[in-house]
Amino acid sequence: MPSPIRVGFIGLSATGGWANASHYPYLPQSPHYKITALCNSSVKSAQESIKAHGLDPSAKAYDSAESLAADPDVDLVVVCVKVDQHYRLAKPALLAGKDVFVEWPLGRNLQEADELCQLAKSKAGRHVVGLEESLAPSTKYIKRIIDEGKIxxxxxxxxxxxxxxxxxxxMDARAANTADVEFGGNLLTIGTMHTLETITSVLGELKSYTPLLANQRPRITVKNDDGTTSTRDKTSHDQVMLQGTFxxxxxxSFxxxxxxxxxDTPGIIWRIYGEKxxxxxxxDGYAxxxxxxxxxxxxxxxxxxxxxxxxxxxxxxxKDRKMPPMAHMMGLVYKAFYEEKGYVDFEGAVTRHKMIVDIYARAEK
Amino acid sequence: MPSPIRVGFIGLSATGGWANASHYPYLPQSPHYKITALCNSSVKSAQESIKAHGLDPSAKAYDSAESLAADPDVDLVVVCVKVDQHYRLAKPALLAGKDVFVEWPLGRNLQEADELCQLAKSKAGRHVVGLEESLAPSTKYIKRIIDEGKIxxxxxxxxxxxxxxxxxxxMDARAANTADVEFGGNLLTIGTMHTLETITSVLGELKSYTPLLANQRPRITVKNDDGTTSTRDKTSHDQVMLQGTFxxxxxxSFxxxxxxxxxDTPGIIWRIYGEKxxxxxxxDGYAxxxxxxxxxxxxxxxxxxxxxxxxxxxxxxxKDRKMPPMAHMMGLVYKAFYEEKGYVDFEGAVTRHKMIVDIYARAEK
Incomplete structure (x- = not known):
């Protein structure tokens, strides 16, 4: 790999949000990455973010994914925005043959994910998604305990x-798009798939399973940014069950x-029962x-x-880098990508998207 | 109902066992029941038990279910022995038109249960099985909390x-017959069905469900009464999963x-999640x-x-009667039977046996 990998980042705001908490902190601390361009909703917003993060003043500010994709000083385009924008923003970079990192889920649905994957494979670039569980120290530790025969x-x-x-x-207005099943980000596609990624990293893949989905709160209240509330339909599921055989x-049983x-009880209880x-x-549920x-x-x-x-x-x-825990996790993906091993690529992402499609199709509802 | 109901009890030993702990304690304390006959493996054993329990010396001792069934001083025959003996010992009493109480499961399988049920319905006697969960104070209390809208x-x-x-x-030798799936008493037919009886008493019946069974310890060690150990095959299942919709x-999710x-953790964790x-x-698992x-x-x-x-x-x-908790539970069944309401009869038992057959047939294994 060339080093540093020159990153064009889509979705890093000046003030906060998921990209700041997870993807960003590792990058300035790594000798292997350098942010050379930002793409935000406006050039002004990108410039503000460059300044706020103290990036190299030579970093370029863009307001379109196409312009960013055309920048010869960008090796890797990172797409860390809302799920429903992944396809639109990743596609130009793939067409330009760049390496691309898209947060999980890869697309709103299998069609989008599959098209991005086909595109990635037809071009020279490498590709990676934000499914970090197999790299987590806790996952590896639990797997080792089992591999050592302790249970x-x-x-x-x-x-x-x-x-x-x-x-x-x-529900907070900023989360309210997860209420729409077409948005592509919800309890099944995000919470469940991340958790299943951990489970299968430790216990191996499922050979067979039966899913059950339910939407038990089909009408919800949204707390708007102006302090008012409104109600709306919710079409995404708030109950996901699955039982199967590894x-x-x-x-x-899930x-x-x-x-x-x-x-005052844990958000997650996971038992692994062995012969001895x-x-x-x-x-916490996201732990x-x-x-x-x-x-x-x-x-x-x-x-x-x-x-x-x-x-x-x-x-x-x-540990002394003072990154939030989720930045450690995402840093491991960047590290794996640099080392060209152990990360989940778009093909892996498509496999998970196929599982989502299968769950939607086969679930009792 | 005539009072007291004259009971011919099959399976009450002089020294211990399930009948002593559960069925027996309520009977001498109730004005509505009187044990007039015991049937054990031998007349001598029955006589010893009559003496040990301080029953009326006029109580008769039998060594066959047929003789007990022919006793005109018996109104209700109680069958509280190993599952695989239920059919054989209950049948004569049903043929004689007696009322019959059989511990759960009613038979080793649906065929036995169904035949006993048909027989019971073709004769004048009433019939009851030991599925006590709907009568339990804890079950009723939890149901009331929900019915009152608390969640x-x-x-x-x-x-x-x-x-x-x-x-x-x-495994203790005395429990080892549960290792044989043909025996009819195991984690599915006993542990699961009793627990599902509690769940459905509180939350209503299941409209649909998908089962999964696994036998993960197909070869087990048995600790024999003489202190030696031996190994044997186990064909009954040690994992029961079920997910469904009420x-x-x-x-x-079960x-x-x-x-x-x-x-140091509870043997059972049951969550009931409501709108508010x-x-x-x-x-404990059996609680x-x-x-x-x-x-x-x-x-x-x-x-x-x-x-x-x-x-x-x-x-x-x-509370001042100093009966073990399970004797309270079983006492409620006797009370309900006397009052002719609220107990599970053989038809109810057959419904549960049909569920067991369905689970065996449909479960992923």
Whole structure:
């Protein structure tokens, strides 16, 4: 790889948002990346962001994905915006043969994801999506415990979790587009798929499964930015269940629902039951994806002892860099991309999009 | 009803066992029942039990179900023995037109249960099975909380539990027949069906569901009574999963596995999630069936308060009778039978047996 990889970033605002919290912090701290251009909704907004982040003043400001794609000083285009804009903003970069990093989900639906993937494969560029779970220190640690035989052969696993919106009370206006199933970002495509990515990273892929979806709050209240509230229809699902069998023969029970956890209890409870021991993993609903603290306990059946394991949640060598946990996670994707191994590319993303299509088609509703 | 109802009891030993712990204690304390005959494996054993329990010395001792069935001083024959003996021992009483109480499961399989049910319906006698969950104070209490609107409309429920044998370590010889799926008593037919009886008593019947079964420990070690161990095949399932939709539209995720709980955690965690609040119910794996202590908490979303509810686990007016919790539960069935309302009869049992057949037929394995 050339180093530094010159990044054209789409979606980095001057003030906040997901890109700032997750994708951005790693980049200025890495010798392997350099942001050379930003593309925002306006050139002015891009210029403000360049200034706010103290980027090299030579960094270029764009207001269109096409202009950014045409910049010869950009090797990698990062698309970190709302899901429904991924396709439109990634396509010009792919057509220009750039490397492209698109946040997960790759597209609003399989068609968009598949078209981006075909395009990526027909051009010279490399491609990567923001499915970071297999690289997380906690995921690797839990997998190692199992691989070392600490609980014997895995027999079953059960995961119960909560996350995303669509619970009690009004939804923030900025999250309200997740209420529209056509938007492409919701409890199934984001919360569930990230969590399943963790589960399968540890326990292997599912050989078969049966899904169930429900939209139990089809009408919701939205809290608008001006303080007023309004009501609207919700078409995305707020209950996702799945039971199935892993390639290994172990069985899985999975239930994820929208909204908050039962007060003062973990947002996620994950049990991995083996022939001679069991793991209990508890944390915030997003902990598994975002490197947030987890409690991992091992119950050894023969000794009848329970041991609290010292699971790493952050990247050890980056600890003094003061990046938020999710920036550690995303940094691992950038690192893997630089090293050209271990990241999920658009083909991997399409496989997950196919699973989403399959779940929509086969789920009891 | 004539009072007292004269009981001929099959399966009450002098020393211990399930009948002593559950069915027996209520009977001598009730003015509505009187044990007039016992039937054991031998007349001598029956006589010993009459003596050990201090029953009326006029109580008759039998060693065959046919002789007991012919006794004109018996109104109700109770069959409380191993599942595989239910059919053989209940049939003579039904043919004689007696009332009959058979512990759950009614038979080893649907055929046996159905034949007993047809027989019961063609004769004058009444019939009852040991599915006591709908009568339990805790079940009624939880149902009332929901009916009063404390959590609003129920949207979903998730139950994770452990129970029965087939976990780590050797199985006791006396439980080893549950390893044989043909025996008819196992994690699906006993643990799961009792728990589903509680769930449906509170949340209504399932409109549809998808089951999954697995036998993850197909070879087990048995600890024989003489202290030796031996190994044998196990054909019954140690993992039962089910996801589905209630008539109400709420959805259910259910996972029950054999063996013990993760150490120092509840053997059962049951969540009932509503539009405006959630119930968290925790206890021993059998708590829901046996009137054992439960912790029931209510999380009210609007006030963000959690309240620990004072759920009754025993029958208030029987508290000074010093009966074990399961005897309270079974006493409620006897009480309901005397009052001729609220108990599950053989037709109800056949409905559950049909569900078992359906689960065996449709489950991914």
């Amino acid at each position: 014997g052969k895995v027999l079953s696993s059960s995961l119960w979790g909560v996350g995303m919106h669509s619970g009690w009370g009004p 390639e290994s023969g172990a069985v899985l 239930h994820f629902r929208g909204g908050g956890p039962f007060k 021991g069991e793991l209990s993993i508890e944390g 598994l994806s975002m490197g947030l603290p987890l409690t991992v306990k091992l119950h050894d059946f023969e000794s009848e002892k329970v041991q609290t394991l010292d699971v790493p949640v952050l990247v050890e060598e980056w | 609003g409309k129920v949207l979903s429920s998730s139950l994770w539990g452990v129970g029965m044998h087939s976990g780590w370590g050797p 008539e109400s539209g709420a959805v259910l 996972h029950f596995r054999g063996g013990g709980p993760f150490k 609040g959630e119930l968290s119910i925790e206890g 829901l069936s046996m009137g054992l202590p439960l912790t029931v908490k209510l999380h009210d979303f609007e006030s963000e308060k959690v309240q620990t509810l004072d759920v009754p686990v025993l029958v208030e007016e029987w």
